[in-house]
Amino acid sequence: MMNTSPPRSPRRTASRPSPTLEDLALAAGVSRSTASRAINGGDRVSPEAQAAVERAVGDLGYIPNRAARSLVTRRTSSIALVIPEPDVRVMMDPFFAVVITGITEALRDTDVQLVLLMSRADDDASRTLRYLRGGHVDGAIVVSHHEADSWARSLAQTGLPTIFIGRPWDTASDVTYVDSDNVGGGRLAARHLVGLGRRRLATVAGPADMTAAVDRLRGWTEGLAEAGLPASPVVHGDxxxxxxxxxxxxxxxxxxxIDGVFAASDLMALGVIEALQAAGRTVPGDIAVIGYDNHAVAATAPTPLTTITQPMVGMAVRAGRMLLEEIEAPGSHPEPVIYPTELVERASTAVAPTASAANA
Structure with missing residues (x-):
């Protein structure tokens, strides 16, 4: 309701140089509660009062108190990126830098801030879940989750808008996700090595408790079966x-x-090449090697790496935008998005197999 008393100039003191909400209300000639509603969405504010407050905001250079604003809007203007991995791995693996870059891009034109949460052990997981339930963030993006991360499934029960990067183990819940076609990527790797004439193949799979690793191994096995080859030796890496x-x-x-190896990540593939060369094997002369991810390190390695590419920046951007949509329209639950994968051929598989391999 409009204040009938004439507007008064806001008080300024040396101890309080920034205008307060009271100063704004005085300058606009409205009550404090009307000024608060006007700067937090205009609910139950007349057009005249709204215009008066907006003029006063411009005249005073008023900046709303974000904490006070959150009491009205019930928004924190923050989202969490939850990574249930050790700190060292997060800092060393370029995958996570790419994810952070993509999410940050999605938030570029907003006032939303990104909070990074790394949860490793059971006590950390419970603390993370309490934080997420405590109203500190408006939503969460979860990446690199493991089957034992039961708290991740619990997020669906909190009502907190949540998007997974990577297929969650429990797809029956309302939690949605962005992923690449990991089964198709594994199949591409098998087809490529078989097409080069490699027949004694093996794979370094990822952790068996992660859906990306499970799906890539499944695609690899299906690709070998299509070629009429038996299941290959499998060793799991991390x-x-x-x-x-x-x-x-x-x-x-x-x-x-063995004359060909598919590693389920580029970092593991680089480790495979190092170990093979240390053992006196040539790559790709003796053993062709293919990775997965197409990180920048794949192209700049001493032996440039053939790899399966997934558009991680695009996936992370999409996840960020989907989360913002879910926050604005709670319960909308966007449909999962699956990106296609592609083969990028480089030197690690570039030459013909050895004579013994070709005659096998």
């Missing part, structure tokens, strides 16, 4: 360079005649 190298050492010890 998506790191060290894990890939350890898996490669085990493979060549147990299967010294």
């Amino acid at each position: 998506f790191t360079t060290e894990g890939g190298a350890a898996a490669a050492r085990r493979l060549i010890a147990e299967h010294p005649d």
Whole structure:
């Protein structure tokens, strides 16, 4: 309701140089509550009062108090990126930098801030869930989750808008996701190596408790079956360079005649190449190697890496925008989005197989 008393000039003191909500109300000639409603959406504010407040905001250079505003709008203007991985892996794996870049791009034209939460152990997980339930953020994006991360499934029960990057284990819930065609990517890798004449194949799969690794292994196995080849030896790694190298050492010890390896991430593929070369094997002369992700490191490695590409920046941007849509329209639950994968051929598979491989 309009204040009938004439407007008074806002008081300024050396101790309070910035205009307050009271100053704004005085300058606009309205009550404090009307000024508050006017700057927080205009609910139950007359056009005249709204115009008066907007003029006063411009005249005073008033900046709303974000904490006070959140009491009215019930919004924090923050979203969480939840990564249930050790700090060291998050800092070392370029995958996570790409995800953060994409989400930040999605938020570029908004006032929404990104909060990074890394949850590793059970106590961290419960603390993370309490934080997410506590009204500190308007929504969450979860990436690199594991089957044992039960708290991730619990998010669907909190009502907090949530988007997964990567297919969640529990697809029956209302939680939606953005992913690449990991099954199709694994199939592409098998077809490529088979097409090169490689027949004694092996794979370094990712962790068995992650859906991306499970789906890539499934596609790889299906691709071999299509070519009439038996299931290949499988060693699981942890998506790191060290894990890939350890898996490669085990493979060549147990299967010294292999002539092609598919690693379910670029970092593991680089570790495979290092281990093979340290053992005196040439890449791709003796053993062709293909990775997955198409990170920048794949193209700049000493042996440039053939890989399966997934548009991670685009996927992260899409996840961020989907979350903003869900926050604005709670319960809308956007449909899952699956991006296609492609093969990028480089030197690690570029030459013909050895004579023994071609005659096998």
